[in-house]
Amino acid sequence: MPPSGSPISPSIASRLHDHNHCISTAMETAQRICSDNGVRLTQLREQVLRLIWQSHRPLGAYALMEMLAEQSTRRVAPPTVYRALEFLLEQGLIHRINTLNAFVGCTHPQGDHDNNFMICEECGVAIEFCTEKIQHDIKDSAAQFNFTIKAQSIELVGLCQACTGNKDE
Amino acid sequence: MPPSGSPISPSIASRLHDHNHCISTAMETAQRICSDNGVRLTQLREQVLRLIWQSHRPLGAYALMEMLAEQSTRRVAPPTVYRALEFLLEQGLIHRINTLNAFVGCTHPQGDHDNNFMICEECGVAIEFCTEKIQHDIKDSAAQFNFTIKAQSIELVGLCQACTGNKDE
DNA sequence: AAAGGTATGTTATTATATAACACTATCTTT
DNA sequence: AAAGATAGTGTTATATAATAACATACCTTT
Ligand SMILES: [Zn+2]
Ligand SMILES: [Zn+2]
Ligand SMILES: [Zn+2]
Ligand SMILES: [Zn+2]
Numbered sequence: 001m002p003p004s005g006s007p008i009s010p011s012i013a014s015r016l017h018d019h020n021h022c023i024s025t026a027m028e029t030a031q032r033i034c035s036d037n038g039v040r041l042t043q044l045r046e047q048v049l050r051l052i053w054q055s056h057r058p059l060g061a062y063a064l065m066e067m068l069a070e071q072s073t074r075r076v077a078p079p080t081v082y083r084a085l086e087f088l089l090e091q092g093l094i095h096r097i098n099t100l101n102a103f104v105g106c107t108h109p110q111g112d113h114d115n116n117f118m119i120c121e122e123c124g125v126a127i128e129f130c131t132e133k134i135q136h137d138i139k140d141s142a143a144q145f146n147f148t149i150k151a152q153s154i155e156l157v158g159l160c161q162a163c164t165g166n167k168d169e
Numbered sequence: 170m171p172p173s174g175s176p177i178s179p180s181i182a183s184r185l186h187d188h189n190h191c192i193s194t195a196m197e198t199a200q201r202i203c204s205d206n207g208v209r210l211t212q213l214r215e216q217v218l219r220l221i222w223q224s225h226r227p228l229g230a231y232a233l234m235e236m237l238a239e240q241s242t243r244r245v246a247p248p249t250v251y252r253a254l255e256f257l258l259e260q261g262l263i264h265r266i267n268t269l270n271a272f273v274g275c276t277h278p279q280g281d282h283d284n285n286f287m288i289c290e291e292c293g294v295a296i297e298f299c300t301e302k303i304q305h306d307i308k309d310s311a312a313q314f315n316f317t318i319k320a321q322s323i324e325l326v327g328l329c330q331a332c333t334g335n336k337d338e
Numbered sequence: 339a340a341a342g343g344t345a346t347g348t349t350a351t352t353a354t355a356t357a358a359c360a361c362t363a364t365c366t367t368t
Numbered sequence: 369a370a371a372g373a374t375a376g377t378g379t380t381a382t383a384t385a386a387t388a389a390c391a392t393a394c395c396t397t398t
Contacts, residue, residue: 040395042345061385077348082386087345098267099322101354101385118316131310137303138325145296146330147287153268153324156307161315209364211376230354246379251355256376270354270385 023053026105030093033109037091047071048084049105052094057124058102061085097126099155104128116154122163192222195274199262202278206260216240217253218274221263226293227271230254266295268324273297285323291332 030049034041041049051067052059059067061081068076085103088094092109096102097117104117107128114135118127134154142149199218203210210218220236221228228236230250237245254272257263261278265271266286273286276297283304287296303323311318 040344044346074347078386079348079388080346083346098324116310118311118314118318120316121319127314127316129310129314131306133306134303134310137300137306138323141285141298141300141303142287142325142327145287145298146333147289147296147325148328148333149287149325150290150327152326153322154307155267155322156311156316156318157321158311158319159317164315164317209375213377243378247355248357248379249377252377 019055022056022105022107023050026053026093026109029109030091033091033093039087039091044080045084045087048081049088049093052088052103053105056104056126058097058100058104058119058126060100060102064103095128097155098153099157100126114154115152116156118156118158118160120160120163121157122159125160127160188224191225191274191276192219195222195262195278198278199260202260202262208256208260213249214253214256217250218257218262221257221272222274225273225295227266227269227273227288227295229269229271233272264297266324267322268326269295283323284321285325287325287327287329289329289332290326291328294329296329 027046027050030041030046047068048064051064061078064085065076065078065081068081085094085096088103089096093106094103095106095115095117097104097119099119104126114130116129116131116134118129119125120127138152139149141147196215196219199210199215216237217233220233230247233254234245234247234250237250254263254265257272258265262275263272264275264284264286266273266288268288273295277299283299285298285300285303287298288294289296307321308318
């Protein structure tokens, strides 16, 4: 398990990265995790995960549904998608972005980790990050209030590196 | 303007506090802020704000709608509520809790401030908190990615002090 | 093959939010 | 006071997101 404090490669933020590598890594990791957990990464679930991983932009359930419908002959209804999403969330393979009502692939799905995102409102990319410092401070604040944390969601909305640059020009 | 790092009175977390004081303070502050900003706190907007302030539990737009309908003779449709909510959000008098699709009164609506909540999944109370440390670390992380923050949402879901105690018994 | 559990299909419904246009109240200018 | 502009609200319809309930298919074990 990698140290939870290590920042995720910022190269994801850049638009120039080997995204095929992101996809293949994600799919392989997913297979392994499901196998380890004794659960089945069925065709549908695999298909949904792959669609989500087509980019680093969170996808809404209904967008996902349409993409599924295009790929297959069978009709696809909301529960089909939502059940797959629920499964992937449970296995920690994707995250839900509350600000967007959308879902994005997890970039480090091994072990427990926080759920912190920077979301670019220009290009739509969501960058997952996690730092021990923030996590420490949050635990600290919670302790002050005697609050027991069960889940957390940190979402920063703004402009990513590339889009900040574009705005300046 | 109070120092933004000072923690909000934890007494809100306790169920035993003078909530009438919360309400009257909130309504007076709202009047002043609207007056300062040169905008109108109309009857409807005042009514919605007061309903939101009936507790520290975030309220959904449709719950709010029903409460409005009970209070008045006229029919109340979604846009009525959403426009009032939009106004109150713009003036910084309320916050939207993304995790719940619900709205809660702001406990320190003066000046810019963060948007950090601890939400008790047992009693439904949302406690607004803000600390300079977290804010500093967040800016730090964003800087690492050259990310420009425009808005942020930190939501911790779990058990508040009172409800943690109850669970232990 | 039968049984039990897991996964998916199907239909209907609930929950949340916005678009578009009409009308009214309030403010500004004359 | 009257006219015009702006802001606020009413009204209808619709978009978007999520779940409930039940039927069917699939997979594993006996
Ligand atoms: Zn990638
Ligand atoms: Zn993750
Ligand atoms: Zn109170
Ligand atoms: Zn606030």
